[in-house]
Amino acid sequence: MTNSTEEHGVRINVSQLQKSFGDNEVLKDVDLTIEKGQFIAIVGKSGSGKSTLLRLVAGLEQPTNGTLLFDDKTIKKTDASVTMMYQDSRLLPWKTVIDNVGLGLKGDWKDRALSVLQAVGLSEFQKEWPGTLSGGQKQRVALARALIREPDLLMLDEPLSALDALTRTEMQDLIEQIWRDNQFTSLLVTHDVREAVKLADRIVLIEDGEITLDLENPLPRPRDVTDERLVALEKQVTSRILEEEPSTSH
Numbered sequence: 467m468t469n470s471t472e473e474h475g476v477r478i479n480v481s482q483l484q485k486s487f488g489d490n491e492v493l494k495d496v497d498l499t500i501e502k503g504q505f506i507a508i509v510g511k512s513g514s515g516k517s518t519l520l521r522l523v524a525g526l527e528q529p530t531n532g533t534l535l536f537d538d539k540t541i542k543k544t545d546a547s548v549t550m551m552y553q554d555s556r557l558l559p560w561k562t563v564i565d566n567v568g569l570g571l572k573g574d575w576k577d578r579a580l581s582v583l584q585a586v587g588l589s590e591f592q593k594e595w596p597g598t599l600s601g602g603q604k605q606r607v608a609l610a611r612a613l614i615r616e617p618d619l620l621m622l623d624e625p626l627s628a629l630d631a632l633t634r635t636e637m638q639d640l641i642e643q644i645w646r647d648n649q650f651t652s653l654l655v656t657h658d659v660r661e662a663v664k665l666a667d668r669i670v671l672i673e674d675g676e677i678t679l680d681l682e683n684p685l686p687r688p689r690d691v692t693d694e695r696l697v698a699l700e701k702q703v704t705s706r707i708l709e710e711e712p713s714t715s716h
């Protein structure tokens with residue numbers, strides 16, 4: 467799909483979104499517009515509601531209240547292709563790498579699968595079993611499996627947090643390059659503020675189910691994590707997260 471001239475990306479508009487599980491109000495009145503092709507990172511403490519927001523946007527959960535629009539259409543009517551990448555690659559161990567990439571696809575997908583495997587640097591591994599791959603390679607296959615669907619929206623739920631630091635940096639560069647080549651909209655949930663400032667155009671902080679910071683990241687790409695402007699941005703977000711320690715635990 468990296469050679470495709472077709473336009474990808476979707477504009478997302480979340481308005482007064484609210485989600486409760488029983489008495490637990492997890493998201494309170496969230497408003498967020500993500501422009502087509504934008505890369506957004508959602509950061510925040512554990513339990514603040516990041517994954518819930520992602521799952522609502524992905525249509526895996528229904529909101530208690532509020533609206534969710536894709537290119538100004540309600541989510542039920544959207545034609546947009548939405549794909550998700552998780553911390554765990556979720557590959558089927560009894561299928562080869564290439565069959566995992568094409569899983570669930572109809573028609574002749576082998577050439578496209580090879581092309582996306584090439585884009586993630588794994589074409590030589592097409593006939594291998596997932597069990598023989600490293601954690602980083604498995605995540606590359608998961609990325610290829612997302613890419614073959616030519617996503618308008620790629621959702622990334624802590625996709626790199628189980629990887630070692632070096633592999634993680636390599637994967638960040640790969641994700642950024644693939645996003646730039648394909649221009650889909652990206653929504654990344656991460657605990658890692660450095661990862662957020664390296665990859666995202668905007669960093670959104672969620673605290674107790676509310677957006678409390680929405681920061682533009684104007685730094686040119688590709689970004690160097692030792693660049694003092696990036697370090698300053700990282701400090702700004704981190705200190706904001708740490709500002710208010712909860713007085714009670716629950």
Ligand SMILES: Nc1ncnc2c1ncn2[C@@H]1O[C@H](COP(=O)(O)OP(=O)(O)OP(=O)(O)O)[C@@H](O)[C@H]1O
Binds near residue numbers: 487492515517518
């Ligand atoms: N299906 C569910 N049923 C009941 N409660 C849920 C459900 N999903 C999430 N929650 C609750 O919603 C709150 C927010 O969870 P969520 O996973 O969105 O947080 P998070 O910010 O992504 O946390 P983490 O960084 O630890 O993944 C938590 O209190 C969690 O227990």
